[in-house]
Amino acid sequence: MKNSSDSKVVEMFKHANMSAKIMSVADAFDMKRGGQLSNLHIAYETWGSLNSDKSNVIVIFTGLSASSHVTSSLSDQAPGWWEAMVGEGKAIDTNKYYVICINTLGSCFGSTSPVSLNKQTNQPYRLTFPELTVEDMANASHLLLEKIGIKKIHILIGPSLGGMKALAFSILHNTTVDNMILISTATQALPYAIALRSLQREVIRKDPLWNNGFYSYEKPPLNGVRIARKIGMTSYRSANEWAQRFGRKKSVENKLNQNTFGIENTSFEFEIESYLEHQAVKFQNIFDANCYLYLSRAMDWFDVASLGKSSLDAFSKININKALVLGVDTDTLFPPQQQKEIAENLSLSNAKVEYKELTCIQGHDSFLADTGTFSKEISLFIKNV
């Protein structure tokens, strides 16, 4: 790719995260499974003010597809992905806390990733990006925090992939984290989740425009990314939520009197189909296909047990005061049993652990959709920590 189109790559993704600061955190960064990144940079945003003894830091790790824009700010008033949770007077109160949200290593929203230029070749990494792990994401976040002078995290918060990162971080950098909130996450990926993610990756790879990763950034594999997102979405919400919300309603866009498969190609007949299409089209336009492949596979590979002689041994390295572990009864992707397992393992350390299985209808995405229920729990924990 020429430099002229490199600027288009930047153009393509920057709107997703107008106000992120991008910090160079290492000249050379060794990856867990081999390979090295030169000039590692990590994108992040902050809200609120750091107090004098730097004891009011809350760090938020994101899920698979979120940017560091967790909530709106003066410099970027676009609503963040957890707008109802983070802000002045909210559960994560930016009047009291210095909140840092860190974009994942490997994400196309500012951190070094497969869309970044490899300075040695002056080309985007694409599939020459080294194999990415959750541990690499945690290590890169730690380097960022060092760089900006944060040695202690009062509370580390991670939902979904963010929770995997938080577990890895609290094991690998166990003098940094004081307290932790883990939400709908896992100590290891189970086969149902692996199957769904493997399918998403296969759909992307089978899009002819993917071209073994060497797609044109002007004409990326949108079909693959869009359908992958839809497959993901079937596991992010719950069947019952959809039954209540959509039932068998027909899409308003549905054009009758067309050939069945013609209808499906343009607009979709049932409202559930239009809903998925609408959401997934938004996603295909902002997320890079190769980044998605790397982040998705990293989630499959994650296994706390690999951070010690056993899962128990790995957990024994965690050195925190208090933890809140939240699961959702309707979550099929990171089911409540996995949250209970985390809570039980954390309890074996000296940490004081609270575990709650929340009743929400929105499945895995409840932390985003049912912010009322989650705010209550998170707010209470933060007040008492």
Added chain:
Amino acid sequence: MKNSSDSKVVEMFKHANMSAKIMSVADAFDMKRGGQLSNLHIAYETWGSLNSDKSNVIVIFTGLSASSHVTSSLSDQAPGWWEAMVGEGKAIDTNKYYVICINTLGSCFGSTSPVSLNKQTNQPYRLTFPELTVEDMANASHLLLEKIGIKKIHILIGPSLGGMKALAFSILHNTTVDNMILISTATQALPYAIALRSLQREVIRKDPLWNNGFYSYEKPPLNGVRIARKIGMTSYRSANEWAQRFGRKKSVENKLNQNTFGIENTSFEFEIESYLEHQAVKFQNIFDANCYLYLSRAMDWFDVASLGKSSLDAFSKININKALVLGVDTDTLFPPQQQKEIAENLSLSNAKVEYKELTCIQGHDSFLADTGTFSKEISLFIKNV
């Protein structure tokens, strides 16, 4: 397509069902949503002997992808799709009953379908096949039974799509059915099931080889059909079954030291991925893409309520003596609530209805996988009917 390749079409699918009889049942067959099929033929198989008063008939309607080969026979010793359930001395005892299994209208296993020749054009129907509904499947089955002299069905059995067909049949032909066993089925498709099927169809349509339905039968859209099948499979079993069965085991085919996405293209790293691939490759080689699209959409469209002024009105037309309704606790595609709903609606007629929610770990496919549990219930019902 030339006649020379027509024979290839037949060649492609006949091995799936060596011993099916194919019966011409109507010169002209009107379809519910419009359009007409000429020279309608339906494939079926029979086991056992019809008794003198023709009172020992058990009819089995199949799910989406099964042929009429429900069990082995002298003329075709290949195991059937419900081998453990149907046969001499088994729960559906071919020593006592005359068992008829009917291949679905629209299926590529012998009945008239999108791969059949349209005699008017001397070309396969492909997407000129009229829109297909569950009611058409039921009506075509009724024509077959008339043709072979069966006026009364002692017990009609339908799992999954077969249950939808059985419901439609018992409403549309309500003097024919005496008793009914419905398994893991639905009065109407709910949005989670619609979403999963819609995605499967989209993946097939987006395979470049699909070519708007005009693919070469020598080079059909195998990627699309294979991935569609995998998406389906994520809803046919249960997450817990896979956790117990596969956990995080690595595939024996996994070749290490390959590029990550290279590995995924050839063999798959985790055993769950190899399992899905292996099962789906078997399917891609026997099932026609256009047939899959038609059968899948028919399931979305099905709604008992459309067979009357309301669902209740439609159910009131059913005129049977006894019914057994079986659901499975881990079935997310046709969840037990839907079975309970069927049982409650059937109870409002004069039928004596038994409803059981079975405890099986294999999800929707439990009727195929946990034949021990199902045999017990079905055997008991048949003995007492």
